[in-house]
Amino acid sequence: MRGSLGMFDMKGQSDGILVRRVLEGDTAAYAGLITRYRDRLARYATRMLGNSADAEDALQDAFVRGYRYLARCTDPERFGAWLFGILVNRCRTLGSQRARRQRLIIDDQAALERASVSHSEGDEALRDAIEHAVAQLQPDQREAFLLKYVEEMSYQEMKQLTGARISALKMRVARARQELRQLLAEVDDD
Amino acid sequence: MTERDDGLKQAIELLKRPVSLDSSFDERVMKNLESVRRPRTWTRSLWTVADWMSTGRTLTVSPLQGLGLVAGLAALLFVGRMWLMPESAISPERAAAIGETALVQFVIVAPTAESVSLVGDFNDWRASETPLRRVEDNGVWSVSVPLSAGRYRYAFLVDGATWLSDPSAPPALDDEFGRPGSVLTIGEL
């Protein structure tokens, strides 16, 4: 990963130091890791799941599991990457659960408004449209698209994260781009 | 990306903008952690699931079950909760606290037998030390034995000559000496 989920030296305590502190019994040190990665993870989860309530569930889950299985993080300095993998997995689970309940994917206006994004009036409508379009992608395409372009991962990193073959990932990304181009063109036509 | 992807590029820029959660999120997670088991420090080499699964194991799976089994295992290795329904049927397995014993009943159906005895680790393999009692006229034999925690190999000896394994128990891994046998494990409390 591009280093942004690695040695991120916020309070002068690297991931590795914080992880070791937690493993030695200082549970409060985990709060430092939550603060460090929460927003980044929240972005992926919100884009992937389409609304902030589900995203929060996924995040909670991921952080709790990250804590519980912390001893299994073999490279504590790259805790963030490891945690991200857990989050991607949780999003898949939550996503398929939702699909089975056959909920319509709707724009979560309230959540979007809570998001601390500064934008102009015109942007808002566009943003809604984009998020709506992304939400309409097939889950595996959406996941691949977000990992590639929003999280800026390499295909190798994506393969490690998802277990999918690189050729499959490239195909999903390509299809996602086609779909999105189409959907966004329709928006422009309105 | 090409020119016609300007729309996509713009979309990506917007998607990359940060998302903030409720400020109480951190607190809620920390609160949740109070009921989560603390992570243990590893004293041996650190194994992740991926490490373990890549140490040259061969999962022998039938073609149809292959994907399901691997997916199921991978899923289980990540899952936080699962439940299994213990059978309500009487199980011979028991658990025993240190220094205590559990009473275990051994049963076999041998309608034509004159005598049946239980021979195994718990009676030094003495052939006539633990005879079974004929329960019904339909050939059911039974005996109850107090056992402490451990793993016991045993078999039934019918009419002093024929060795039978216990159909309701796991077989012994090796018959070791050319005769059928069974194994019973009593867990520790």
Next chain:
Amino acid sequence: MARTRSGVALIGVAIACSLSLAAPGEAQEPRLQGRVPEPTRSAINVILDNAHAAGLPTEPLVDRALEGVAKGADPDRILAAVRRLSGELHSAFDALGPRSSAAEIVAGASAIRAGARAEDLAYLRELRADQPLTVATATLADLVAVGVPTDTAVAAVIALAEEADDAQYIAFRRNVERDIALGASPVTALGVRLEAAADFANRSLPQRPRPRKP
């Protein structure tokens, strides 16, 4: 004929049994007397001494010898069986650690007999550090005994290790056995029961990392 360290030659098995003198450090297991002939009995006693010195339980070794006697096996075969078990107890003890109970070591030895590796037992110990491993390792051995391939049985037991209690391990194994008895292949039976055990919404994860041979 047996020779004690004092060099006194003992004549005849019966006399040897009743008059044999235990030299310093060489214990005589009384239960073997009268049932296991010499020189096998002395050889077994040496194995018992070594096991005892290493902190291993010796009961299972005595039991194995007596089993051989009861089943009318050759003394050579009895000795080989005791040796083999001794090795497995040693391996299990090394893997499970110094605070293992006798029951854990015996069950661990069965798992090794079933083909589990020492590192599998060590991993189980990490996953389940706060409970005895007796039933978990016994489950592994018992699954192999009913036809589940070793690595599959190991994988299943490890997959269950963090969440299943002993009763659930037993229930799991019994369910698999019953399915096999009803005609399922061992691996199919195990796969079905394993999936049933998971509280996991999405089981059809595409292309999860697969185990690879080195």
